[in-house]
Amino acid sequence: MNIPFILFFVCALLAVAGAVMLILAREPIHSALALVLVMMSLAVLYLLLGAEFIAAVQIIVYAGAIMVLFVFVIMLLNAGVEERTDFSKIAKYAGLPLAFFLLLWIGHWLAHAPAGAVIANGGSAPTVAFSTVELSKQLFRPYLFPFEATSILILIAILGAWVLARKEE
């Protein structure tokens, strides 16, 4: 065992534990904090994969901006303990066996698929990092139009949020 493996397993365990905490927590604020844990450990995994810019964006945008928005709305709405309600009978008696068979089938498919075998064996990843310079060259040359389109998307989202959340006259 060496350092990348140890780092990977620690971060993977933290991410899965955060996701499980998100499901088990009954207070929404605890779920939000668990999601921040998942995002932080994913940022470390991106660094491990050599994607420094994405790791920084993950922390700034996801763990920073988006989760602050979530926490802000939880505080604003004074969200308390979640109510538990019963599931429908179809979901209880047909859903669980079907989900189990789906998992079984996916596992069987993964074990026998040729693509899966190639991915499992292919690990010839070089250790060089994806540089931010190269990423920005991609972003501003071949992907320039989608990049500019996202700015319009953000503008529409801001206007939409304002229109939806304002008080009716």
Place this chain on the structure above:
Amino acid sequence: MIVPVSYYLVLSAILFGLGVVAFVFKRNVITIFMSIELMLNAVNLAFVAFARAHNQLDGLVFVFFVIVVAAAEAAVGLAIVITLVRNRESLNVERVNLLKF
């Protein structure tokens, strides 16, 4: 020695599955939004892992776009949640049953 790409893909699949489970089992509309974010994060991890496997930057550009769309979706979605709570006075999605058969 480097961590194989398949490890990241398995972690991504586990996180996505947990996101689906949270989406189905949670009753609080804000927590359901958070589980959508969890699924998007799992997909981002798969994108970065494949970008590393093929040593191409296009996967990272897509992660960038996914993050932008997630931010827009969170802003609009939380505005919808605020409107919903103003009208229904409950965060439970079971109470939002006007169109339910």
